Amino acid sequence: MTRRAARSGLVRAVNDRLALDLLVEYGPLSRSALADRTGMSKPSVAELIDRLLDAGLIEETGIGGVGRRGPNARLYGLVHDRAFVAGAEVRGGEVTAVITGIGGRAVAEAAITTRPRDNTITLVRDAVVAAAADGGADLDRLHGVVVGTPGIVDPRSGEIGFAADLPTWGGGLRDLLRRELAHPVRFENEVNLSALAEHRVGAARGQETFALISLGEGVGMALMLDGRLVRGASGGAGEIGYLPLGDGALAPARPAEGTYAGGFQALAGARAVRSLARQHGFDRRTATAAVRAAHAAGEGGAAFLDALVERVAAGVAAVCTVVDPGLVVLTGPLGRVAGELLGERLAERVGAATPVRPEVRPSSIEGNPVLRGAVLSALDAARDEVFGPTLHAPAPHWSRHPRQARDRHSSRAPVPLEGEQPMARKK
Template sequence: MAGTPGTPRVLRAMNDRAALDLLLEHGPLSRTRIGRLTGLSKPTASQLLARLEAAGLVVATGTDGGRPGPSAQLYALNAGAAHVGALDVTPERIVAAVADLAGETVGTFELPSPARRGPGTPGAVERVVTALDGAVAAAGLTRSALHRVVIGTPGAFDPHTGRLRYASHLPGWHSPTLLDELAAVLPMPVEYENDVNLAAVAEQRLGAARGHEDFVLLWNQEGIGAALVIGGRLHRGWTGGAGEVGFLPVPGAPLVRQVTRVGSGGYQELAGVQALPALAAELGITDLPPHEEAAPGRDPHLGPALALLGRAAQETGGPYRQLLERYATALATGLAAVVAVLDPEVVVLSGAAVTAGGEALRELVGAELAELAAARPRLVTGEVQDQPVLRGALESALSATRDEVFDTSR
């Protein structure tokens, strides 16, 4: 029977959680240091550590030798007490990772998409299992060791139908029975999240959005998307489609008519990387990067677009600078609509296109946004640039798992 507020059992559990969070934040601590940080007496701190050590959540790990006086025993979070898995699914590959309770990545595996699809081609479920098992094996574990798995995909699974929406470019993931099939083969709780939302989780926990309750993350890579965090929580929408700003209608500004297909007017058409080669041609840029054959499932425009942005970020004048300025205007045009509705404190710019454009692109987008929007959010570049979707999936899985494992009242 669960304890009631104020009972010794509940108070012990609260103190246990506080101590575990401190070990997670600071690393190994002595009993005295834990007592000071939690406000507990030495005897109570000793009982707490003995309780957590018996539960397998804390381990003794050396001493704080080198300081004046007797050495004190140090205690650390037992990182091996639980493990989580994460998958970043794109049309070109699945990347899987396993992390321990401290957040350390202990195994990864990448499974490329098949070059051709046909009879005998592995389906989505088989590919997920293969990728996950590869990461688990790299970590020296078995699948049953995972407490939870979070899978990030483009689009979102509609919570009412269970079907993937807004991601027609992800073949094999649109079966109405897909989630049931995955649940049948994976023994642990599995959650599904939009990839841009997970990039926002990574920035909220580890990067540029730390400490912010209301922010927007604008993602620009092969597609444009946004994550909306309101009051510290992701806003997903009724069908999971909140933030699918690539579909945002953009009124017929001159720039829209210049760089989009006739009659489309969508933000993706206006400011996606697909628009950059045509914009470069308009500006008379002839020394375009060589066109390379894209990997299966990868947008062939991405490589040339990133090369254009990288070159433009280095120029202070001429057609490349014009390209960067006009592209910044395109990005700010759609972003102004998002800012007008949400009025966020911070806008985080993320994705390969933003990284390629660098600080020069961020400054230009900020200047344009100041002209277009009444609100003045702070514009920052994302700090989690190494696999932000995968990192966000791990952070999401870890948050839920720590809530479960650290709750010693259970």
């Protein structure tokens, strides 16, 4: 093969991927719309569409411009059942799985209640299989499963180091689940997946650097710097629940139990907040209910909310003085309500105590952010496999290493074919 022929093949592959990514982003488009959005010539777009039709990646989906003057245009969209991915979340009492087509369209979801002695790995397999069956998805077309889990996932081995909520989990589970499903599997920390979802489609969209803090029964953090998740040498980056606060004395950590007396979780976890609420006369079943009741009480709830702001701000301030993320997104049951009702007060308190003043926002993901992030992460890898890799993102190594979520997309500019002048993409 000549150098010119090789370059032409690479250029076509890059432009095909650009067009497929646009169809993911915008849905079905006409030939002229693709030419307009890519800056490619209409003859080049016509050849591109023919290639993608022959490859079974796109199909004609209808006619656009009906009712307007001029000829109607054929619309082309992705073949959504060309491939599937699965996202799953494992909690102490439930396993949930969702199946999604290659274009991102959810097919079905299944949830299975767990008991302490259950084989959770088997239940993950059962949930994925049940969701696929419910949605009519062919498991032979499944191109990967991403499982969100509490605890630490080793970035080198891809195995779970420890998960306080899942004491039976440990090494070897990823390979076991891969054999159970006969498909690639990757574990990922649940808070990292929530951050990926917020970055792509939520409160941190357009922000390359931010911190996400999850407040609930457990407390955790994900940190994204310059568009990449920070995992740490052993996967423990973001375990903010163990952050030493209070009198400055370091209490002994008990990772296997997920406890750390005197840490941030002892101040701002749901159990601690319920106790604080009771001290102020707001005895409610959940911490979020107590916060909402205090907010509705006006002056009567001010003392409790002031104390809560002080506690949460201590953890946020510690993060901001180290990494200055600019934006802090609060998620989790308690985090959402704190961000919604107390976000401005938290930002002011941190700004008064440190040299930086972050913006504080509540999560804006509808539904389950962990599942959303798991699906987005699985789709990144599947699209690189099915559509072809982007220019700047290496193919994932499912078999040995966990794939770091790709949060930066390659340039949208098309690569000109031989003899074709490059054109700026029209907005």
